[in-house]
Amino acid sequence: MSSNTPGGKPTHYVAPIEETPLVEIDSVKVRTDEKPSNLWRDAWRDLRGRPLFWLSSALILLIAIVALFPGLFTQVDPNSGCLLANSNGGPTSGHPLGFTKQGCDIYSRIIHGTSTSVAVGFIVILITTTLGLVAGAVSGFYGGWLDAVISRVGDIFFSIPYILAAVVVMSVLSAYRSVWVISLAIGLFAWPVVARVLRSEILRVKASDFVMAAEALGVSRFKILVRHVLPNSIAPVIVITTISLASAIVAEATLSFLGVGLPTSTMSWGNDISAAQVDLRTAPQTLILPSIALSITVFAFITLGEVLRDALDPKARAQR
Amino acid sequence: MNATQMNRMSNATGPLLEIRDLHVGFQTQDGLVPAVRGVNFTINHGETVAIVGESGSGKSTTAHAIINLLPGSGRVTQGEVLFEGRDLTKLKRSEIEDVRGKLIGLVPQDPMSNLNPVWSIGFQVEEAIRANGIASGRKEVKEHAIRVLKEAGLDDAETRLKQFPHQFSGGMRQRVLIGIGLSSTPKLLIADEPTSALDVTVQKRILDHLATLTRDSGTAMLFITHDLGLAADRAEKLIVMYKGRIVESGPSRQILQDPQHPYTQRLVAAAPSLASRRIQISGGHLDSIEHEVPKGSEDIDLIAAGEARTHSVATTAEPAIVVDKLTKVFKIRGGKAGSREITAVDNVSFSIPRGTTMALVGESGSGKSTVARMLLKLETVTSGSIRIGGTDIAKLNRRELFSLRGKMQPVFQDPYGSLDPLRSIAATIAEPLVTHDVGTAAERKARVRELLEQVSLPETLMGRYPNELSGGQRQRVAIARALALKPEIVILDEAVSALDVLVQAQILNLLAELQSELGLTYLFITHDLAVVRVIADTVAVMSKGRIVESATTDEVFGNPRQAYTRELLNAIPGADLTLGA
Numbered sequence: 001m002s003s004n005t006p007g008g009k010p011t012h013y014v015a016p017i018e019e020t021p022l023v024e025i026d027s028v029k030v031r032t033d034e035k036p037s038n039l040w041r042d043a044w045r046d047l048r049g050r051p052l053f054w055l056s057s058a059l060i061l062l063i064a065i066v067a068l069f070p071g072l073f074t075q076v077d078p079n080s081g082c083l084l085a086n087s088n089g090g091p092t093s094g095h096p097l098g099f100t101k102q103g104c105d106i107y108s109r110i111i112h113g114t115s116t117s118v119a120v121g122f123i124v125i126l127i128t129t130t131l132g133l134v135a136g137a138v139s140g141f142y143g144g145w146l147d148a149v150i151s152r153v154g155d156i157f158f159s160i161p162y163i164l165a166a167v168v169v170m171s172v173l174s175a176y177r178s179v180w181v182i183s184l185a186i187g188l189f190a191w192p193v194v195a196r197v198l199r200s201e202i203l204r205v206k207a208s209d210f211v212m213a214a215e216a217l218g219v220s221r222f223k224i225l226v227r228h229v230l231p232n233s234i235a236p237v238i239v240i241t242t243i244s245l246a247s248a249i250v251a252e253a254t255l256s257f258l259g260v261g262l263p264t265s266t267m268s269w270g271n272d273i274s275a276a277q278v279d280l281r282t283a284p285q286t287l288i289l290p291s292i293a294l295s296i297t298v299f300a301f302i303t304l305g306e307v308l309r310d311a312l313d314p315k316a317r318a319q320r
Numbered sequence: 321m322n323a324t325q326m327n328r329m330s331n332a333t334g335p336l337l338e339i340r341d342l343h344v345g346f347q348t349q350d351g352l353v354p355a356v357r358g359v360n361f362t363i364n365h366g367e368t369v370a371i372v373g374e375s376g377s378g379k380s381t382t383a384h385a386i387i388n389l390l391p392g393s394g395r396v397t398q399g400e401v402l403f404e405g406r407d408l409t410k411l412k413r414s415e416i417e418d419v420r421g422k423l424i425g426l427v428p429q430d431p432m433s434n435l436n437p438v439w440s441i442g443f444q445v446e447e448a449i450r451a452n453g454i455a456s457g458r459k460e461v462k463e464h465a466i467r468v469l470k471e472a473g474l475d476d477a478e479t480r481l482k483q484f485p486h487q488f489s490g491g492m493r494q495r496v497l498i499g500i501g502l503s504s505t506p507k508l509l510i511a512d513e514p515t516s517a518l519d520v521t522v523q524k525r526i527l528d529h530l531a532t533l534t535r536d537s538g539t540a541m542l543f544i545t546h547d548l549g550l551a552a553d554r555a556e557k558l559i560v561m562y563k564g565r566i567v568e569s570g571p572s573r574q575i576l577q578d579p580q581h582p583y584t585q586r587l588v589a590a591a592p593s594l595a596s597r598r599i600q601i602s603g604g605h606l607d608s609i610e611h612e613v614p615k616g617s618e619d620i621d622l623i624a625a626g627e628a629r630t631h632s633v634a635t636t637a638e639p640a641i642v643v644d645k646l647t648k649v650f651k652i653r654g655g656k657a658g659s660r661e662i663t664a665v666d667n668v669s670f671s672i673p674r675g676t677t678m679a680l681v682g683e684s685g686s687g688k689s690t691v692a693r694m695l696l697k698l699e700t701v702t703s704g705s706i707r708i709g710g711t712d713i714a715k716l717n718r719r720e721l722f723s724l725r726g727k728m729q730p731v732f733q734d735p736y737g738s739l740d741p742l743r744s745i746a747a748t749i750a751e752p753l754v755t756h757d758v759g760t761a762a763e764r765k766a767r768v769r770e771l772l773e774q775v776s777l778p779e780t781l782m783g784r785y786p787n788e789l790s791g792g793q794r795q796r797v798a799i800a801r802a803l804a805l806k807p808e809i810v811i812l813d814e815a816v817s818a819l820d821v822l823v824q825a826q827i828l829n830l831l832a833e834l835q836s837e838l839g840l841t842y843l844f845i846t847h848d849l850a851v852v853r854v855i856a857d858t859v860a861v862m863s864k865g866r867i868v869e870s871a872t873t874d875e876v877f878g879n880p881r882q883a884y885t886r887e888l889l890n891a892i893p894g895a896d897l898t899l900g901a
Contacts, residue, residue, distance in 0.1 A: 012570030014580040020567045022582055025620060025792075025822045038742055038785035209738035213801070216696045218725035219755050231742045 039235065043311040053307045059300035067115040078108040078267060088283035100272065100286050101279055109272055110293045116268040117249045117297060120183050124248035125241050127187030132194025133237070139195070140202030140233075141225050151199070154192035162189035163251060170260040177263045186251045190244060197240055201233030208232075235312040243305035246298040253294055269294045335362040336404065336507055336540050337386070343398035344378070344385050355381045355394065357564040363508065363540050368531075370543040370555035370572070372587070374820040378564040379544050380429075383510050385409075386542075387424050388416045403508070421452045425501035425539075427511040427530075431493035431518070435485040441496055442481030445469065445503070452504040464503075472499030473529050491522035498530055505537050512544045519683035519847065520891040527554060546821060549593030549850075549894035552576050560584050586620055590825035593893045595622035596853035600877060620825040625832040626854045637674040640809055640841040641695070644669050646704035648690050664690045666865035667704070672858070674808070677835065677842040679852040679873070681888070682862035688845050691862075692813045695843065696730055697721060708809070726756050729802035733814035735794035739786040745772075745797055746782035752804040771800040774837075775830060792823035796830070803834070809841045817846065828855055850892045853877060861885050 035041065047053045066073060076094065086095075086103035097106040135154060139147035157165075169185040170177065205211065206229060214224050255261030256270025257277075264271055269290040276287035344356035356378040363369050373379040384390050386401050388408065401408040408419060420426070428434045435444060445465040449455055455464045462481070469477035472495040485493060494514060501509055511530065515523035531554065534541050545551050551558055552572040559569040560583065568581040576594070579585045588594060618624065648665040665687040672678040682688040693699035695706055697713060706713050708724060716724060729752075732738045739748055746768050753764045769779055775796040786794055795815065802810055812831070816824040832855065834840060844856055852859055853873060860870035861884065869882045880886045 012574055012580070013566075013568065015565060015567045017582065020562060020565050020581070020583070022586075023563070025586075025826060036744065036784050037788055038744075039787075040742070041785075208740075209732040209734055210740045212698060213730065213732065213738055213798070214740075214751070215698055216725060216730050217752050217755050218722045219751070223755075228740050228743075232740065 039312070043235075043308075046311040047307060050307050050311075052303055053311075056300045056303040056307065059296065060304060063114060063118060063297055063300060066111055067118040070111045070115065073111045074105075074108045076105045076108040078104055078112045088279060088286060097289055098285060101275065101283070106286065106289050109267060110269070110290055113267045113269045113272065113290065114293070114297075116179060116262065116266060117252060117270075117294070119179050120186070120252040121245045121249045121301070123180065123183035124187045124190065124251075125245045127183065128191040128194050128244060129237070129241055131187070131191035132198060135191065136195035136198030136237075137202060137225060137230065140199035141206060141221075141229060147199075150195070154195050157189055158192040158196070160189060162186060163254060165189040166251065166255055167258065167260050170255055174260070177261070179262065179266070182252055182255060182261055183248075185255075186248055190248070193244065194237055194240055197236050198233060201236055202229055205229050205232045236309075239305050239309040239312060242308060243302055246301035246305070249294070249301070250298055334405065336365045336367075337363040337542075338402040339382075339386070339399070340402065341399040342382065342385060342396065342401065344381050344390065344394060345397045347393035347395070352397070354397075355564055356385065358399070359561075359564075359566055361559055361566065361569060363542060365507070366535075366538045366540055367557065368534065368541040368543060368555040369557045369559060370545060370551035371559045371561055372545060372548050372551045373561035374546060374822065376563075377561040379561045380512055382561070383512055383542060383544050386510065387420050387426065389420075389426070421448065421506070422504050423506050423508065425504070425506040425509045427494075427498050427501040427509065427514045429513040429516060431490050431497055434497055435488075435493055437485050440482055440484055441469075441488070445481070445496065445500055448500045448503050454504050468499040468503045469496065471502070471533065472496060473525075474499075490518050491526060494518060494522075494526055495529070498526070498533070502533055502537070502539065506539060508540045508542065509534060510542045510544070513546070514543075516546070520849070521683065521887050524891040547593060547893055548576070548587050548591040548821075549597070549892075553893045560587065586822060590620040590622060590822050591894075592622060592821075592824070592848060592850035592854060595626070596850040596877075596892055597894045598623065599626060599853050619829050620822050622825050622828060622854045625825070625829040637676065639671040640674040640709060641843065642671040642707040643691070643695070644705045644707070646691065646694065646706065647702045648687070648694060648699065649702045663865055665694070668862070668865075668867050669704075670860050670867065670870055672841055672843060674841055675835070675839045676857040677844055677855055678858045678860060679844045679846060679856035680860050680862060681846060681849055681852055683847055685864075686862040687865040688862050689813055692730070692811050692843065692845050695811060696728065697725075722756075726752070726805040727807050728809040728811065729805065729807045730811045730813060731795070731798050731802050731815040733818055735791040735798065735818060736786075738798045739794055741786050743785075744782065745784050745786070745789075748786070748797060749800045749804055752801060756805060758805070767804065768800075771804055774803065774834065775800045790823075791819055792827060795819060795823075795827055799827075799830070799834070803838070806838075807840070809843070811843045811845070813845045814847070815844075816851065817848065824851075831855065849888050861888065 037045075082100075082102050082104035084103045086099040087101050089099040089103070091098045095105045095107065097110070100106055100109065135150050139150040139154075166182070166185040166189065169188070170182060173181055173185070211224060211228055214228055219227070252261060252268070253270035253273065256268050257274040259274065261270055262268050264275075272290040273287055273294075276283070276290070280287055339359055339361050342356055342359040343354065345352040345354045347353075359378075359382055361369070371379040371382065381390065381394065384394075385396055386403075386408065388411070390396075396409045399409070403419065403423070408416065411419065435441070442462070442465055445468055446461050449461050449464050449468070455461045465481060466477045469480055474480050474492060474495055488496065498514070501511075514530070515526050518526065527550075530541075533539070541555075543551065543555055552575070555572055557570065558572045558575045560567050560575070560581070562583045568575060568579065568584045575584060576588060579588050646665055646668045647663065650662045650664055652660045652662055668687075668691060670678065670680075680688045680691060690699060694701050695708075701714060708728060711720075711724075713721070713724060743751075746765070749768045749771055750764045753759060753767060758764070759767065768782065772779055772781065777793060777796050777800070781789070781793075781797075786797070789797065798815075815831075816827050819827060828851065831842070835842060842855075844852070846852060856873050858871065859873050859876045860867045861876070861882070862868070863884050869876060869880065869885045876885060877889065880889055
């Protein structure tokens with residue numbers, strides 16, 4: 001069915017209409033049998049199909065239950081009833097993981113130490129997201145000299161490694177060490193990450209026509225920010241927050257390990273790891289067991305952050 | 321005489337390119353999605369053939385399949401591409417690289433992204449020359465590069481070689497790409513929408529030049545475009561593609577005058593350039609234009625859109641908008657001299673009678689969108705005044721400005737960016753009502769239904785989100801949102817420019833209907849004069865921040881006074897077509 005004889009004058013060819021039926025113009029049929037879809041709904045649909053999402057969520061749920069109700073998991077008191085006779089002892093009945101150098105039950109200490117780590121993690125992200133959201137939103141959305149001031153302040157905080165900064169703060173405040181103080185020390189230097197990410201997202205969304213359309217409607221600046229701009233720029237903040245929760249837990253353990261974290265009287269994985277380091281060769285389990293607890297927790301939050309990132313990034317999704 | 325010699329002999333007289341039953345598919349997670357489904361055509365030596373189609377018709381895919389440059393997961397699944405008797409689909413990678421550039425040149429679509437910004441123009445032209453083995457040795461290559469740029473119509477080619485892409489305008493970049501495409505005098509040049517990113521006057525100059533070059537060197541050209549008028553202007557033979565198939569092909573004029581396939585009929589009815597020429601020939605008497613409207617798709621007939629408009633015009637209406645000596649100066653910071661001033665809008669005055677449409681036409685950078693933003697009070701005014709319905713908008717307090725916003729609403733260009741992706745269609749359309757505190761929740765819902773009906777969208781869309789809709793459907797939603805508060809004035813900033821031609825025609829028809837129904841006043845901002853002919857009562861032509869000419873549409877088109885206006889008018893494709901009307 002060549003439309004044309006080679007070399008000759010072109011002939012007028014018309015395809016049979018049965019073979020090339022016309023479709024209604026502009027007919028992207030919206031399928032009413034499917035549920036409506038937007039970024040969040042699509043992300044949820046995407047997450048539901050990922051085993052890693054369920055694994056990390058289940059772990060986080062378990063960790064949360066352990067942190068809130070340690071009594072459900074062990075009846076052994078982690079502090080009193082430690083017998084030096086049991087120092088660095090192996091597992092016995094009722095004490096499945098053995099004993100620390102002080103003769104305390106390791107299993108019980110890990111269970112009771114969970115709440116400290118989780119509390120530090122959550123308090124830190126509470127601080128970083130609050131500071132980061134306000135700073136990022138104000139500097140990104142309102143711009144001008146406010147942006148200049150906030151961004152420079154953020155840069156200053158950003159330029160100091162937050163572990164180093166927290167070490168200094170905790171050394172100065174050695175008399176007031178507590179979960180709140182250590183969280184504040186970490187959070188105070190970790191917020192610029194959130195602010196920066198949010199600011200750049202807001203700058204992108206702010207230039208959209210739908211923001212201009214809302215402005216032309218007379219929607220107030222603040223309402224535009226809350227109704228249109230923030231919901232469209234919050235996704236990467238959620239990802240970053242999940243991952244930074246894990247780094248906050250690591251930071252607490254690091255500070256406690258270095259001896260500038262929580263007071264030794266407070267039960268914490270970092271403190272236990274620190275106390276166990278002298279016996280690394282003779283009783284490695286006293287160091288390894290709380291480390292494993294720490295690793296599982298960090299793994300759970302980082303993995304959740306990673307799957308959220310994949311689900312919330314439509315570009316990454318389009319490529320699959 | 322052996323077989324190869326026989327073959328060569330037949331090549332000299334046979335077609336240059338023959339495509340037989342070409343099928344191209346893209347591998348996706350849902351399996352192989354066909355993009356081109358059984359395409360046949362031939363291009364003879366020195367002939368210009370145009371493929372016309374909308375986005376998704378497979379026109380670019382066909383062109384890219386010829387030189388094996390299919391993106392990503394695309395592959396030829398069936399058929400032959402015979403170039404001088406050689407099947408290009410069967411060639412090895414190294415062999416096809418010899419064909420590309422040397423025998424078949426390509427001029428890509430986007431001049432902005434197709435030159436590497438970190439290398440000088442000279443380096444990139446010389447690279448092409450070396451790759452195609454046209455010349456060797458530093459001096460010879462450089463001389464050749466200068467010749468290429470001169471032929472491409474760039475003055476002062478020698479100094480241009482040292483410059484970088486960002487120092488070139490879009491038109492100049494496209495000239496460089498054309499130069500590169502033609503540098504080895506290929507037998508076939510594929511031009512994939514070579515001017516769709518450029519202003520119309522630049523488009524005309526570039527295409528004229530391209531036509532001269534290919535004619536002089538005897539190069540055949542495959543021209544890909546979405547504009548039927550442009551295709552007919554530039555090619556002897558037309559191929560109309562639809563959903564991966566050729567629906568009609570033949571001599572350009574014959575197809576334009578006597579389209580047989582219903583799809584081609586639709587395209588002819590919806591092409592602004594053709595409608596504009598028809599109206600031009602009729603002297604503005606729309607009723608007298610005889611033309612066939614394809615059955616079942618009356619809503620894309622642009623002549624009908626023009627008619628709907630002329631019936632609604634009230635000639636003695638008082639002005640809805642009066643703009644007087646409007647000026648906008650932008651201060652640009654930076655540079656050694658400190659801040660620099662740019663006058664984006666320079667002493668602009670016009671008025672729009674109630675219930676009519678004024679088109680503000682200009683090329684990119686003419687300041688037309690800045691005028692729109694000042695009218696909408698999204699941008700401050702440097703000097704001059706804007707009066708809406710008799711009141712100076714500069715003197716309004718917050719509350720008065722708020723109520724003014726309800727009377728004047730915009731529709732923007734980008735259908736993908738103008739709707740908040742996280743809000744449902746119902747919430748988007750209801751936002752004006754919520755913001756201005758109109759009615760109860762139930763009344764708002766009823767109004768949203770009414771608006772959806774006005775823009776011909778089904779009610780089932782209410783709970784849906786923008787990403788589920790097509791571009792045209794989104795633009796309808798944007799129009800519905802603009803109409804929610806029953807405004808008197810709608811400012812359409814390139815509102816149909818991003819849409820495919822049939823969808824564009826539908827939206828233009830819808831706008832014309834809504835105007836006559838609701839008595840709306842439109843300020844229609846566009847770069848496309850052809851669309852203006854159909855939709856506008858009066859026209860103001862802007863250039864470099866000033867209005868160079870303003871009059872009724874018939875006057876501007878029938879008796880343009882300024883050279884610039886004449887140039888714009890001449891740039892509308894289809895100029896030398898004598899149609900059956």
